[in-house]
Amino acid sequence: MENQTTHNNAEREKVLSVRGLTVGFGDKLVLDNLDLDVFRGEILGFVGASGAGKSVLMRTVLRLLPRRAGKIEILNTDYDSCSVSERTNLDTRLGVLFQQGALFSSLTVKENIQLPMREYLKLPKWLMDELAYLKIEMVGLPADAGDKYPSELSGGMIKRAALARALALDPDLVFLDEPTSGLDPIGAAEFDELIARLRDTLGLTVYMVTHDLDSLFSVCDRIAVLGQKRVAVEGTLADMLTCDDAWVKSYFRGKRARSIPKQQEVRASLAD
Numbered sequence: 010m011e012n013q014t015t016h017n018n019a020e021r022e023k024v025l026s027v028r029g030l031t032v033g034f035g036d037k038l039v040l041d042n043l044d045l046d047v048f049r050g051e052i053l054g055f056v057g058a059s060g061a062g063k064s065v066l067m068r069t070v071l072r073l074l075p076r077r078a079g080k081i082e083i084l085n086t087d088y089d090s091c092s093v094s095e096r097t098n099l100d101t102r103l104g105v106l107f108q109q110g111a112l113f114s115s116l117t118v119k120e121n122i123q124l125p126m127r128e129y130l131k132l133p134k135w136l137m138d139e140l141a142y143l144k145i146e147m148v149g150l151p152a153d154a155g156d157k158y159p160s161e162l163s164g165g166m167i168k169r170a171a172l173a174r175a176l177a178l179d180p181d182l183v184f185l186d187e188p189t190s191g192l193d194p195i196g197a198a199e200f201d202e203l204i205a206r207l208r209d210t211l212g213l214t215v216y217m218v219t220h221d222l223d224s225l226f227s228v229c230d231r232i233a234v235l236g237q238k239r240v241a242v243e244g245t246l247a248d249m250l251t252c253d254d255a256w257v258k259s260y261f262r263g264k265r266a267r268s269i270p271k272q273q274e275v276r277a278s279l280a281d
């Protein structure tokens with residue numbers, strides 16, 4: 010769909026650019042000639058039917074899955090043609106929050122956050138401790154969470170701790186795989202607010218795979234819809250609300266979606 014943001018997008022800095030991406034398993038093609046751009050400072054919500062290939066796309070961009078064709082550029086650098094040191098540098102500029110948090114259960118929150126620091130930076134212990142506690146504070150966890158193990162945390166705290174680890178190296182771009190899944194509505198709303206605050210204060214660019222209509226309505230600057238093995242529709246929420254694509258229509262204007270603005274009014278009045 011040629012959307013209303015196309016013209017503006019031409020002038021924006023691309024943090025991620027995917028062209029002609031094709032990924033498959035055996036004789037099953039999951040993504041076919043897919044194009045996608047993510048622009049600096051935006052929260053891109055990535056949606057699509059279950060099994061459409063959202064996780065496959067994210068994992069391919071992160072080089073966890075091989076691709077059959079296509080070009081992926083992150084921060085204007087092509088992984089395939091850059092040097093080893095450029096690759097290492099690129100890796101430090103990406104953060105990832107996997108669906109279940111994926112924290113190491115045998116490490117404390119502080120040690121989990123310090124893992125990427127140990128891998129990529131040579132810093133004295135005192136500085137790594139200071140940085141870890143800075144990240145802990147940044148994601149709204151109490152300082153004493155640093156010494157806790159993942160099994161001692163609530164679901165919401167695990168998400169925050171995993172986000173703190175994703176932010177450990179001050180990335181430009183973070184990938185969030187269904188960050189609010191499993192959280193209650195209040196916890197999910199608070200997590201959305203945290204993401205929006207980090208975008209505003211750190212200038213973070215966020216690529217968020219989500220099924221959460223609340224997140225799409227409240228924090229996403231742009232939305233991309235995966236359908237027919239490629240990005241079938243992209244644009245602002247306003248574009249989604251006027252789009253004629255059948256799946257987009259039922260997703261964004263179905264019964265559940267229609268109740269969101271009302272819920273948001275209630276949430277805002279409770280916050281006042």
Ligand SMILES: Nc1ncnc2c1ncn2[C@@H]1O[C@H](COP(=O)(O)OP(=O)(O)OP(=O)(O)O)[C@@H](O)[C@H]1O
Nearest residue numbers: 034037039057058059060061062063064065066220
């Ligand atoms: N490693 C793999 N080997 C074979 N097939 C796979 C593999 N990973 C994913 N698939 C298939 O690719 C398709 C897309 O899966 P994917 O997990 O990306 O969907 P999704 O859009 O993220 O779905 P959901 O919203 O339910 O999480 C599915 O049919 C899945 O079975």
